[in-house]
Amino acid sequence: MAFLRSLGLTLLLFLSTSGVLAQLDSSSDESLGAPSGPSVTSRNTTYYNPILPGFYPDPSCIFLPSYENTFFCVSSSFNAIPGIPIHASKDLRNWKLVGHVLNRKEQLPRLAETNRSTSGIWAPTLRYHEKSKTFYVITTLVNDHLPQSDSSRWDNILFQSKDLYNPTAWSKATHFTFEGYDPDLYFEGGKTYLTAAHAWQVDPGIYQTQIDLDTGKIGEWKLIWEGTGGMAPEGPHIYKKDGWYYLLAAEGGTGLQHMVTIARSRNVDGPFENNPTNPVLTNANTTSYFQTIGHADLFQDGSGNWWSVALSTRAGPQYLNFPMVRETVLTPVTWKKGEWPVFSKIEGKMSGWAMPREDRSIRGAGQFVDDGDDIYESFFDSNGNLPAHFTYWRYPIPDYFTRGPRNILRLRPSSNNLTALNGNYAGPAGIALVSRRQSHTLFTYSVDVEWEASKQEEEIGVSAFLTQNHHIDLGVVMLPDSGGKLVPHFRYRGASYIPMPEPIVTPVPAEWNLSSDDSKAKLKLRLEIKASNMTHYAFSAGPVGAESLTKTIAVISNEGVSWGFTGVLLGVYSTSNGGEGNAEAYVSRWGYLPQGQYRD
Known part of the structure; x- marks a missing residue:
């Protein structure tokens, strides 16, 4: 999973889909067979891509009749926490977040210290072992600031669970050694075959060994396929059908030349012969709105029909405006x-x-991917948890996000702003940002904030956040006016590897300040980010209870957050910008209103 893309910086891109298919521990071709499933529609079904819109790249999916005829998918999460989201569907059209594999710091403490915004969890593979009734997720924690030749760059790990719906059932990480990424599991004859992509800048190719799933002990690695000649062969998946072992892979990097290729052999460890019609799936060199297609996976439904998921970017060949970046698509x-x-x-x-008839009766506490948010006050559940789809950048500092009066969110500031130490590393202080994924082309995201501040550079705001070095913010910040007096200002500023507009700073109207002490600010504001077209965000603010007074502070192109591996998160943040401030903010009326999805 690697690919060089330059946007002011040459960046190693990557990512792979680790395939998903429930596999029996059997040497028979029936290991890929799908038993009869739920009732289906009588004719071909019309559906729409992406099936998982927003920051859900590198999908890996399985179908399990034993779990109420349910499809399950996992996807990459990089530095986002909770990590490795799990979505479930009974009809392939309605997908619900049902949990996260990585949900406790004790599972993988090292993720708290990743350096570089493209580090973190790359390309998980989901597998289910029928005989042991166990789910396995195998993936790589990548330290992307290190060179590919440094073995400590690649921390390959394995999680297991007996209950996919129970977050605490997922194990701590079991580590194993490999100079590469995109690991995949295949079960046969009491053995577990581990297939992965070697670091392509060192020695490109697909390698295989056997692994003990409980200890992480592995055997000798063997090169089994070098790909078709495209850059960075990666994302391997093994399937057995009709006496053949099929090896699915991605090549070309995860940009505009991305493609899916396949080979087959009579033996699980090769030699593999190329499909003469490779690539089998790509939109490279086309005018399609859906670009970068690759990192695919194959699975069957309850009727025995085959499907593939893959990642794709809604960008068109211009490849300029795509803030949701790499999403999950489905094809027959x-x-x-x-x-x-x-x-x-x-x-x-x-x-x-x-497809199976529409069915939204899915277990789990999360929401469906196309749902909006309308959280007035009840932010926390009875266990003190925020909604399952709320997202942080690396593990959250608990003191930053606590229950306030009326069950609203109390947000305390981090000393770091959203860029933090250098745009890549945040140190132990982290960043005080809580967010959700942008999952629609057109939307309105908004929050009410109640905030009292008196020290310079204290700030509360909303952000279209891609990474620490790619974000667009509207903050309310204490700054000196022309006479040197500290007063609240609105401040737009952006960070990106491409040129961004200069900051916009304008005083908050004096009548919006509710403080009787002119040395302090006391504000009740509605902050808003709106995408009314596919290319720009509008950042606005106004006093709570007087929406007619709302002012648009800045209209900014989303090109600055159309980059890399992840996708835009929409959230609220608080920071002292390295100063002495400690002003708390109280957040309520969290809203995300879906307003349209562009598909062509």
């Missing part, structure tokens, strides 16, 4: 006996195999 696959699979072209509106 025709796979006749003894032949190569044939993938349908990825588009926004699709016609696929007859």
Whole structure:
């Protein structure tokens, strides 16, 4: 999973899909068979991509009849916490967040210290072992600031659980050694085969060994395929069908030349022969809105039909405005006996195999991916937890996010702002940002904040946050006026590897300050980020209870947060900007209103 893209900085891109298919521990071809499932529609079904809109790259999916005929998918999370989100569906159209594999710091403490915004969790693979009734997720914690030749760059890890719906059932990480990434699991004959992509700048190729799932002990690695000649062969997945072992992979890097390729062999460890029609799935060199297609995975539904998930970017060949970056798409696959699979072209509106009838009766406390937010005061559940889809950048500092009066959110400032120490590292202080994913082209995100401040550079604000070095913020900040008196100001500023507009600083109207002490600010404001088209965000603010007075402070292109591996998070932050301030903010009326999805 690697790919160089330059936006003022040459960056190693990557990422892989680690395949998902419930596999039986069997040497029979039936290890990929799907038993009869729920009732389906009588004809091909129309559905829409992406099925997981927003920051959900490198999908890995399985279908489990034993779990109420449910499909499960995991995806990459990088530095976002909770990490490795799990989505479930019974009909392939309605997808619900049902948990996260990585949900406790004790599982993987090292994630708190990652350096670089492209570090963290790359390309998890989800597998289910029928005989042991165990879920396995295998992935890599990548220290992306280190060179590929440094073995400590690659921390390959494995999690397991007997209950996918219970966050605490997921184990701590079991570590194993490999100079590479994108690990995949395949079970057969009482053995577990581990296949992964070697660091491509060192020795490109797909390697394989066997692994003990409880200890992480591995055997000797063997090169089994070098790909078709495209850059960075990665994202391998092994499937067995009709006496053949099929090896699915990604090549070309995770940008505009991304593609899916496949090979097969009569033996699990090769030699593998290339499909003469490779690549089997790509939108490279087309005018399609859906670009960067790759890192695919294959699975069957309850009727035995084949499907593939992959990542894609809604950018068009211009590749300029794509703030949700890499998302999960779905396509039907025709796979006749003894032949190569044939993938349908990825588009926004699709016609696929007859799908199960619509069914939203899915367990789990999370929300469906297309849901909005309307959280007036009840931020915390009875256990003191914020909503499952709320997201932090690395592990949150508990003291920053606490229950306030009326069950609203009390937000305390970090000394770091959102760029933190250098745009890559945040140190032990972290950043005080709580967010949710942007999951629609058009939306309005807004919060009410109640805030009292008196020290210079104390700040509360909202952000379209991609990474520490790519974010667009509207803050309310204490700054001196022309006479040197500290008064609250609105301040737009942005960080990106591409040029951004200069900061905009304007005083908050004096009548909006409710403080009787002119040395302090006491504000009750509604802060808003709105995407009314596919290219720009509008940042606005106004007094609570007087929406007609709302002012638009800045309209900024989303090109500065259209970059890299992740996707935009929309959230509220608090910082002292390295100063002495400690002003708390109280957050209520958290809203996210979906207003449209562009698919072509």
